[in-house]
Amino acid sequence: MDPKSAREQIVRDAKCSLILDAARKVFAEKGYWETRLDDIAAAAGFSKASLYNYYEDKESIFLSLSIREYEDLLENIRQRISSQANLRDNLMAMLAALFSHFGENFAFMLTVTNFQTMKQIHDDMQKHRELGAQFQEHGARILEITKQVIGWARSRNELASSLDQDALSRFIASLVRGAIFEWKVAGKMGDIDTTVEQIAKFVLSGAEYKSA
Numbered sequence: 001m002d003p004k005s006a007r008e009q010i011v012r013d014a015k016c017s018l019i020l021d022a023a024r025k026v027f028a029e030k031g032y033w034e035t036r037l038d039d040i041a042a043a044a045g046f047s048k049a050s051l052y053n054y055y056e057d058k059e060s061i062f063l064s065l066s067i068r069e070y071e072d073l074l075e076n077i078r079q080r081i082s083s084q085a086n087l088r089d090n091l092m093a094m095l096a097a098l099f100s101h102f103g104e105n106f107a108f109m110l111t112v113t114n115f116q117t118m119k120q121i122h123d124d125m126q127k128h129r130e131l132g133a134q135f136q137e138h139g140a141r142i143l144e145i146t147k148q149v150i151g152w153a154r155s156r157n158e159l160a161s162s163l164d165q166d167a168l169s170r171f172i173a174s175l176v177r178g179a180i181f182e183w184k185v186a187g188k189m190g191d192i193d194t195t196v197e198q199i200a201k202f203v204l205s206g207a208e209y210k211s212a
Contacts (some may be wrong), residue, residue: 029108063131070138073101087153095196
């Protein structure tokens with residue numbers, strides 16, 4: 001890429017990031033259905049017409065924002081885990097990253113995990129296939145990281161469970177979703193440290209973890 005194109009891309013990326021920051025705030029305040037492009041444009045300091053230079057519609061903004069949240073979460077998890085750490089430490093680190101990220105973006109994440117919104121996201125992915133593919137891929141990567149962590153533990157003979165890595169990863173994901181659902185029903189966050197400790201204790205006991 002030539003220097004001019006590189007500079008233009010940097011400016012474009014910065015403006016896209018500004019729009020997504022504004023969109024997260026608006027979606028959190030108004031919810032998915034009540035948010036309009038006009039609201040996002042106003043919050044970002046753009047005209048509605050200029051917004052179309054960066055995003056096709058509200059749906060593409062929402063998907064792009066959700067993908068960015070996934071990317072931030074994945075990077076956070078990767079920085080916290082280690083092939084040298086035992087399963088308990090890695091599991092605690094992963095869960096802490098997940099619940100901390102959810103907590104820091106509680107209002108927006110409630111919107112993302114709303115059943116009707118999830119149904120709409122599915123429909124949007126049919127319209128925006130490239131963004132939809134990225135959204136699904138990032139979700140799958142969290143499971144892949146979980147399987148990797150379990151694989152490290154199994155290679156060190158830390159697990160006696162006969163369950164395979166796919167099954168264990170799915171069960172852990174289900175426990176996380178269950179805890180988040182409880183927070184949604186309550187309309188407020190639970191205690192992150194307690195939630196992490198409880199899930200980790202349940203998983204390690206069920207996986208027949210053998211402490212070194």
